[in-house]
Structure formats: C-alpha cells, structure tokens
Amino acid sequence: MELLLPDxxxxxxxxxxxxxxxxxxxxYGFPVITKMVEERKLYIDKSLKAADEAxxxxxxxxxxxxxxLAEAHEQQIKILNEATQAGEKIISDAKREAQLQxxxxxxxxxxxxxxxxxxxxxxxxxxxxxxxVDIAEKVTRNSLNRDKSQMELVNRLLDEVITNK
Amino acid sequence: MKILFKIIRFRFVQVLLLALAxxxxxxxRTLASESVEDGKVDVKEIVFGHIQDAYSWHxxxxxxxxxxxxxxxxxxxxxxxxxxxxxxxxxxxxDGSYKGFYICKENGSTYKGKIVERDAQTGEExxxxxxxxxxxxxxxxxxxxxxxxIVLSCSRWARRNPTKAPKGFVGFMEMFIMDINDNVVKxxxxxxxxxxxxxxxxxxxxxxxxxxMGLIPIFPGGYNVTGNITITLVLAVLTFxxxxxxxxxxxxxxxxxxxxxxxxxxxMIPIEIIGVFSKPFALMIRLFANIMAGHSVILCLVSIxxxxxxxxIVLNTSMTFVSMAFCIFMNxxxxxxxxxxxxxxxxxxxxxxxxxxxxxxxx
Numbered sequence: 001m002e003l004l005l006p007d008x009x010x011x012x013x014x015x016x017x018x019x020x021x022x023x024x025x026x027x028y029g030f031p032v033i034t035k036m037v038e039e040r041k042l043y044i045d046k047s048l049k050a051a052d053e054a055x056x057x058x059x060x061x062x063x064x065x066x067x068x069l070a071e072a073h074e075q076q077i078k079i080l081n082e083a084t085q086a087g088e089k090i091i092s093d094a095k096r097e098a099q100l101q102x103x104x105x106x107x108x109x110x111x112x113x114x115x116x117x118x119x120x121x122x123x124x125x126x127x128x129x130x131x132x133v134d135i136a137e138k139v140t141r142n143s144l145n146r147d148k149s150q151m152e153l154v155n156r157l158l159d160e161v162i163t164n165k
Numbered sequence: 166m167k168i169l170f171k172i173i174r175f176r177f178v179q180v181l182l183l184a185l186a187x188x189x190x191x192x193x194r195t196l197a198s199e200s201v202e203d204g205k206v207d208v209k210e211i212v213f214g215h216i217q218d219a220y221s222w223h224x225x226x227x228x229x230x231x232x233x234x235x236x237x238x239x240x241x242x243x244x245x246x247x248x249x250x251x252x253x254x255x256x257x258x259x260d261g262s263y264k265g266f267y268i269c270k271e272n273g274s275t276y277k278g279k280i281v282e283r284d285a286q287t288g289e290e291x292x293x294x295x296x297x298x299x300x301x302x303x304x305x306x307x308x309x310x311x312x313x314x315i316v317l318s319c320s321r322w323a324r325r326n327p328t329k330a331p332k333g334f335v336g337f338m339e340m341f342i343m344d345i346n347d348n349v350v351k352x353x354x355x356x357x358x359x360x361x362x363x364x365x366x367x368x369x370x371x372x373x374x375x376x377x378m379g380l381i382p383i384f385p386g387g388y389n390v391t392g393n394i395t396i397t398l399v400l401a402v403l404t405f406x407x408x409x410x411x412x413x414x415x416x417x418x419x420x421x422x423x424x425x426x427x428x429x430x431x432x433m434i435p436i437e438i439i440g441v442f443s444k445p446f447a448l449m450i451r452l453f454a455n456i457m458a459g460h461s462v463i464l465c466l467v468s469i470x471x472x473x474x475x476x477x478i479v480l481n482t483s484m485t486f487v488s489m490a491f492c493i494f495m496n497x498x499x500x501x502x503x504x505x506x507x508x509x510x511x512x513x514x515x516x517x518x519x520x521x522x523x524x525x526x527x528x
Binding site: 036 | 217277294297298299301316317327328338339364371394
C-alpha cells in the first residue's frame with residue numbers, strides 16, 4: 001500500500017526539477033530545434049523550387065540554342081550548295097568562253113592560213129611566170145637550131161625549176 | 166573458414182555463459198547471505214527495497230561491508246528547526262537514530278522506511294517535514310541534468326547551423342524530437358499543437374530518459390523514478406492542468422450538458438465529470454504500474470540465483486542460466502516498454518489536450 005502513497009518530499013523535488021527542466025527546454029530547447037527544422041524545410045523547398053526553375057530555364061536555353069544551331073546548319077548547307085552551284089557555273093562559263101575564244105582564234109588562224117596560201121599560190125604563179133619568161137629567155141638565148149636539144153634544154157630547165165622549188 | 170568462426174564463437178559464448186554462471190553462483194553465496202534470514206532469501210525485501218525510495222544510494226554489499234552513497238537528509242522536526250545531515254549518520258549510530266530522527270522499521274507502521282521522530286509529549290511516532298534528497302529525488306535530478314544537457318546541446322547546434330543537416334547524435338536527437346513532434350503531438354492535437362508541444366516533448370523525453378536510466382543496473386542509473394507514484398502523479402496533474410486550462414467552451418459544455426437525450430443526462434453528466442479525472446488518473450497508474458512491474462520482474466528473475474543458492478551447485482548453476490536468459494529477455498522487453506510507455510503517456514496527453522482544444526465540427 002505504501003507504494004501507492006505519494007511522498008511529499010519527493011513531490012517537492014520532482015515538481016521543482018520538472019518545472020525547471022520544462023521552463024528551460026520550453027524556452028531554449030525544443031522550440032529552437034523544431035523551428036530550425038521547419039526553417040530548414042522551407043529553405044530546402046525554396047532551394048528545390050529555385051533549382052527546378054533554373055533547370056527549366058536551362059532547358060529553354062538549350063532548346064533555343066539547338067534551334068539556332070539547326071538554323072545555322074541549314075544556312076550552312078544552303079550556302080555550300082549555292083557556292084557549289086556558283087562554282088560550277090563559273091567553271092562552265094569559263095569553259096564556254098574558252099571554247100569560243102579558241103574557236104575564234106582557230107577561225108582566224110584558218111583564215112590567215114588560207115590567205116597566206118592564196119598569197120603563196122599567187123607568188124608561185126608569179127614566180128612561175130617569171131621563170132617561164134626566164135626559161136623562154138634562156139631557150140631563146142641557146143641555139144634554137146636543134147629541136148631535140150631544145151626540148152632537152154626545156155626539160156632540164158623545168159626540172160631545175162621544180163627541184164628548186 | 167566461416168564454420169571455424171562459428172565454432173569459435175559458439176565456444177566463446179559457452180565459456181562466457183559458464184564463467185557467468187559460476188561467478189554468479191559463487192557470488193550468490195556471499196551476497197545472498199545479506200538478505201538471508203534463517204537460510205532463506207527474502208525476495209520481497211530485495212524487490213521492495215529497490216522499488217521503494219531510500220535515504221541512501223545502496224550500490225552493493227560484500228560480505229558484511231555495505232557500499233552505498235550517503236545522500237543528504239533534509240528534515241524539519243517538531244521543534245520547527247531544519248536539520249541537514251548525510252544519511253550515513255543514521256547508519257553509523259548504534260541505535261540508528263540521529264538527533265532524534267530514525268528510519269521506521271516497524272512492519273505494521275504506515276511510515277515504514279521513512280524518517281520519523283517521537284513526539285515530545287505523546288511519545289508517538291510522527292513524520293517530520295521531510296525534503297530529503299532521496300535516491301529517487303537524486304535520480305530525478307540526474308535525469309533532468311542529462312536531459313537538459315542533451316537537448317540544449319542539440320538546440321545550440323541548431324542555432325549555430327541553421328541551414329545544415331545534422332549528423333551523428335544531434336541528427337538522431339533531431340529525428341527523434343521531430344518524430345514525436347510531428348507524429349504524436351501534431352497528429353493528436355491538430356492545428357493548435359504549437360502551444361503544447363514543449364510540454365509534451367519535455368514529458369516524453371523526461372519519462373523516456375528516466376525509464377532508460379532505470380534499466381542501467383549500477384550507480385548513475387538504476388533508480389526507479391517513473392515507477393514511483395509521486396513522479397507519475399506530478400506528470401498526470403500537469404497533463405490534467407494543461408487539458409482543463411486550455412479547454413474550449415464546447416469542451417466544458419460537453420461535460421456539464423452533453424449532447425444526449427434529456428433522459429440520459431443524469432447518467433451522462435456524472436460519467437463525463439468522472440472522465441475528466443479518470444483520464445489523468447489512468448495515465449498516472451499506467452506509467453507507474455508498467456515501470457514498477459518491469460523492475461520487479463527483473464529483480465525477481467535475478468533473485469532466482471540467490472533463492473537457489475542453498476539448493477546445491479548443480480541446481481544453482483543451471484538456474485543461473487535460466488535466470489540470465491530471462492533477464493536478458495526482460496531487459497530487452499523493458500527497453501521496448503521504456504519507449505512505449507513514454508510514447509503512450511505523451512500520445513494520450515496529446516489526445517486529451519486535442520479533445521479539449523478541438524473546434525466544434527460543422528454539422
């Protein structure tokens with residue numbers, strides 16, 4: 001039975017101790033810890049939100065940069081194509097030009113050759129005429145008594161002329 | 166290799182248990198002689214001697230030598246004078262009294278085990294005003310200091326590192342405190358929990374640390390604080406005060422004029438009024454009985470060794486094994502009970518406060 005009877009002395013010490021402990025912990029103990037944990041929770045929430053926002057912003061930036069990159073790539077291909085076409089055109093133009101030029105020169109050269117040939121033929125004819133006159137002169141200068149010898153002379157002279165030519 | 170380790174471990178445990186049993190068996194012969202009267206061990210004396218409060222802190226007895234820490238006795242006698250003296254004065258004097266004060270040893274007396282003096286006129290035994298720092302009071306102080314140091318060290322850390330996550334012991338304590346705060350206090354009281362959380366947390370950790378210290382068998386622990394009705398009385402009264410001082414109008418209306426048919430009111434009103442007092446009363450008895458019973462069972466199990474000491478070495482040794490096995494089991498159970506009882510006390514207190522502060526539900 002004595003177990004169930006509270007003791008006044010112990011009651012005094014227990015009240016004193018518990019109230020002091022309660023006062024100290026209620027002021028400097030538990031609220032500080034719970035407040036810190038809650039503040040930390042808020043801080044973590046805020047940080048997570050900020051990180052989320054930063055992430056989405058980063059994703060936006062990445063998308064934009066990829067778009068820009070793709071556009072640039074397209075542009076590059078386009079420019080390259082244009083450049084190739086232009087180059088081909090230039091080359092073909094140059095070729096045509098060169099061909100024309102060559103044709104022209106060839107034609108000129110041909111015309112010149114033809115003219116020169118004409119000239120040469122004319123010169124030969126003149127020469128022949130002169131030679132003929134010369135030959136005739138020589139023939140006439142030789143004795144014209146023998147027909148045979150005359151003929152031989154003429155032939156020889158002609159040969160000479162031909163070989164000289 | 167694994168098997169070898171297992172064998173070695175098994176052997177080690179065997180040797181350890183054997184050594185334990187033998188030393189316990191030997192020690193029981195010397196130690197038991199203390200509480201042995203006519204060759205019989207007074208288990209009731211051992212158990213009650215521990216569970217009840219004492220004026221000195223008894224640690225052990227070796228043969229006839231008692232090792233105990235004297236504690237201050239503070240009494241105000243009939244003369245109205247305060248006397249402060251160490252409890253060892255009572256033991257040193259041949260008749261066990263000092264300045265007229267002595268510990269009542271009469272079996273039938275209501276003051277048994279307490280300091281009494283004789284009234285000058287009538288010669289009857291009377292109880293002086295006794296504010297002695299008894300073993301339990303010292304236990305309360307030790308636990309209180311320990312609790313304050315632990316919690317303040319955590320809160321100091323928290324104040325210095327407001328945005329960091331704690332590690333180690335501080336981290337454990339923070340997790341523990343927040344668990345009780347969120348899952349017990351907040352869950353049971355509701356949105357107004359912040360006002361009551363310091364009290365409920367203090368109550369929880371006060372009970373818990375006292376329960377744990379009670380499980381340590383030697384000096385800085387081993388006191389039976391939460392198994393003492395005075396302690397649980399204070400805690401229950403505080404819960405009662407917190408509950409009833411924070412009661413809303415609805416709470417009191419429900420007690421004095423409950424929502425029941427008129428015919429039931431004569432029955433319900435007394436029940437409600439009794440309920441107000443029976444709730445903290447149940448808190449008080451529950452904690453007291455659980456912890457006291459735990460201490461008693463462990464002591465009884467240890468006493469098996471001493472009871473069987475006179476029954477021969479074989480029986481004694483084998484019973485020592487049994488006793489130790491049960492003791493280990495009980496200590497583990499008590500570890501669980503230490504938490505559960507602190508938890509139950511806090512949770513029920515929170516529920517009572519929660520019922521008192523609850524806003525009426527919109528019908």
